[in-house]
Every structure is written in C-alpha cells, then in structure tokens.
Amino acid sequence: MDFISLQKIILKLLNYFLVFFILFVVYRKNILNVIFSSRFIAYSSLEVFKKIFMLFFVGYVFTPYFNDLLNFSILENFYANSHYVFVVLISLLLIDFFQYVLHFIQHNVPVLWRLHRLHHFDKTVDGLTNFLSHPIEGVIGFILLSFFIAIIGIPIEGLFVYTILTAIHEPYGHSDIRFTEKFEKVFNKIFITPQFHRVHHHLDMKRGNSNFGGLFPFWDMLFGTAVFPNKNKIFTNPTLGISVDQKPDYSILSFLINPFKKS
Numbered sequence: 001m002d003f004i005s006l007q008k009i010i011l012k013l014l015n016y017f018l019v020f021f022i023l024f025v026v027y028r029k030n031i032l033n034v035i036f037s038s039r040f041i042a043y044s045s046l047e048v049f050k051k052i053f054m055l056f057f058v059g060y061v062f063t064p065y066f067n068d069l070l071n072f073s074i075l076e077n078f079y080a081n082s083h084y085v086f087v088v089l090i091s092l093l094l095i096d097f098f099q100y101v102l103h104f105i106q107h108n109v110p111v112l113w114r115l116h117r118l119h120h121f122d123k124t125v126d127g128l129t130n131f132l133s134h135p136i137e138g139v140i141g142f143i144l145l146s147f148f149i150a151i152i153g154i155p156i157e158g159l160f161v162y163t164i165l166t167a168i169h170e171p172y173g174h175s176d177i178r179f180t181e182k183f184e185k186v187f188n189k190i191f192i193t194p195q196f197h198r199v200h201h202h203l204d205m206k207r208g209n210s211n212f213g214g215l216f217p218f219w220d221m222l223f224g225t226a227v228f229p230n231k232n233k234i235f236t237n238p239t240l241g242i243s244v245d246q247k248p249d250y251s252i253l254s255f256l257i258n259p260f261k262k263s
C-alpha cells in the first residue's frame, strides 16, 4: 500500500469517527437504537457498496488510463515559485470553487439532479446523511475533480489539506450543531456552518436551491446563492427532505434505482 492510499484510509476513518462521535457523544443517541435502525443499516450498506464500486473504478478503470492523459498544467510554474502557505490557500479556494460550481450544476441540470437528489431525501439530516449519495454521482464527481486538479496543476499538499478539512467538515456540516445567533452571524461568513448547510436541505427548493458551497460560503455570497439562516427566520427546525409525502424507503436497491424513478 502506498503512502497516499494510507492517508486516504486514515482520513476516511477520521471522517467515520467524527460521524459517530457527534451522534453518540455530542447528541447522546442510543448506540443500539441507531445501529439496529433500518436507516443506519441501509445507509451503511450503501456506503460499503460505494467504497467497493469506487475502489474497482479507480483501480482498474480510471487511474491506469488517466495518468497518461494529461501532462500539462496551467498553474505549474506559479505554484513552483510561490510560498508553501500561499500554494495551499489558493488550492483550497480553487477546489472549493470547483465543488461549488459542480453542486450548482447538479441542482440545475435535470439528469445530474436525478443523480444528486438521493442525498436530499434525508428528512433527518445528520452525520449519516454523508453516506446517502449515489455511486454514479460519486464516480462522475471523482472524474471531473481529477481532471480539474490535473489541468490546474493543484499540488498534492493542497489536495491533502482540502481532504483533511472535508473529512472533518462533512460530519460537522450535516450535524445539527447550533451556535448562538451572534456567533453564527459572523462565523457563517467565514466557514460553512451546520445551520447554513441545513438551509440547502430544506424541503422548499426555493430555499434548497441555495448554499451550494462545500467549505467556504464565499462563492454563494459572490454569486448570490447564499441564504443565511438567521436572516430568513428559518434558524430553528427547517423542514427537510425532498417532498411532503415522501415515505421512508430504507433499502439499498431503492437508493440505487432512485435516479431512474420519475420523482
């Protein structure tokens, strides 16, 4: 196993640890009630399926060909002549901008929305919501991000720091952690807070079609897609999910065929 694969595994374990830490330590959910629930069994099965699917895809289908595809990068010289800290900061902003654009497109291009909407089916948004996404969406995102990183020439250090922050931010961002309104008002202009991201999971897509950012809210603020929770009086308990009459269907098969259903 190479060093990069080992880093990825450690970060994924950190990600899982935080999901369970927030659920069982911060929110004191009953461990047995959670792990024997149909929601947990279905979501974790989907997560395992996705990991196997991705390992096969990355190892046998994508990487062997991708490595020979591109041998140039736009910012290679710029990165080579810049300070280490600056390189990491610019890389973070560029990858985050890419994720913002991709997420915006996923909500606005019908075929991509079909792949992405599974993630919005959760009516109880918490750390486990991280597991709820379609494998094909994951593969498309991985291919596009790989091309973006290669074309721009984002160095491994920048990608590594972004992956660490994402591993921490995903479970935190989907939790229901609440800061005081005063703190929230300032902090959600710097980093995306759970309440800011919760607006994105709002049942009403007029609200849900907002807050597409991953780590930073800057892109939403810049392009007019930011909806701040306190300003819009939905700071507490917004209605989440995808439709009022949706029924919980916790089976891996229904998750996998979800993009091919009408609604």
Ligand SMILES: [Zn+2]
Residues within 6 Å of the ligand: 103, 107, 116, 119, 120, 200
């Ligand atoms: Zn979304």
